[in-house]
Amino acid sequence: MSDALVIGAGPAGLMAAGELARAGLSVTVAEAKPSPARKFLMAGKSGLNLTKDEPFETFLNAFGSAAHTLRPMLSEFGPDEVKDWAEGLGQEVFTGSSGRVFPKAMKASPLLRSWLNQLGDLGVALRTRWRWMGGDDFDTPEGIVTLAPKVTVLACGGSSWSRLGSDGAWTGQFETDDLAPFKPANMGFVVGWSDHMARHFGSPVKNVLLKAGDTQVKGEFVISTRGVEGGGIYAVSAALREGAPLVLDLLPDLSVGQIRDRLAKRRVKESLSNALRKYLRLDPVKQALVMEFARPLPDDITPLLKAMPVRHQGPRPIDEAISTAGGLRFNALDEGLMLRDRPGWFACGEMLDWEAPTGGYLLTGCLATGRWAGRHAARWVQK
Structure with a gap:
């Protein structure tokens, strides 16, 4: 007893x-x-x-x-x-x-x-x-x-x-x-990746600002075979679950003006991927995300680098x-x-x-x- x-x-x-x-x-x-x-x-x-x-x-x-x-x-x-x-x-x-x-x-x-x-x-x-x-x-x-x-x-x-x-x-x-x-809370979200993303599975996406509705957090997340997960995603997961779109600022430490000034150095025949790496120091996984979610690529890509929508199919x-x-x-x-x-x-x-x-x-x-x-x-x- x-x-x-x-x-x-x-x-x-x-x-x-x-x-x-x-x-x-x-x-x-x-x-x-x-x-x-x-x-x-x-x-x-x-x-x-x-x-x-x-x-x-x-x-x-x-x-x-x-x-x-x-x-x-x-x-x-x-x-x-x-x-x-x-x-x-x-x-x-x-x-x-x-x-x-x-x-x-x-x-x-x-x-x-x-x-x-x-x-x-x-x-x-x-x-x-x-x-x-x-x-x-x-x-x-x-x-x-x-x-x-x-x-x-x-x-x-x-x-x-x-x-x-x-x-x-x-x-x-x-x-x-x-x-x-x-x-579900603190969960990953399903993304149907294109084939070119396979080499980035397991890679962290560091130093990004994640936004969902009124919630935003600076952090990182992971690209997985099934979608996106990790601390940054979990921090905005409640808002995403309730229907808010996921938006990424891939360069939170640079302003729109600073990004445009740097990209203005791009040569006429220089590829965008090379320019993103050379002038913005965008790593391969962030470049891959741009190619995944920003197509067709606009003439002025700066707004998308600061507010890139991430299409997903809901929570795990x-x-x-x-x-x-x-x-x-x-x-x-x-x-x-x-x-x-x-x-x-x-x-x-x-x-x-x-x-x-x-x-x-x-x-x-x-x-x-x-x-x-x-x-x-x-x-x-x-x-």
């Missing part, structure tokens, strides 16, 4: 479990997969981006329409607190030139091991291969198990990367009105997305993230209806909402 039950052993669930245990409650964490935090570990394979070191209001704005709701949670556990938390687990962190914060180990496994050891020392019991069936029932290797906790925190994840545990199956336990439909499938938008609506929850129609049941993490770009925002949001739900769940029991 446990005082508190947490369903889901991702970052949000583990954070909630720690808060409940520190409040003096006995805690069980039930995880459907054979091991905890699988998506967290996958994210850490390429360098675990913990948070973003920037002014709080700038950081908060990355959460879009959910920023107002998440403000109190992120105010209590924002970028500075995430850094302190990681270092408290024995993981030194550093801040890159972009403001992104990483553990010096550049992977998730050492941090997770330390975190799980800490939770174990607090008495948290982790049960793997326990799949939630609704209510207090779980399908386990030992058969159906029914628990009777005083409080439950749901941290079931979104609906992407289902093989790692976020399959969205939990939505069957809720009324449709309480749920916003899942949509939701299960390939890094995260999802949609989920449990905030109006189904009170200010402490407790379900209004289920006293003693709280929810947190990516199963809630919010989204944020990669770059540290997504993970910080999961940690902050997990901490908030865990603290309020503990207070609810104590009352």
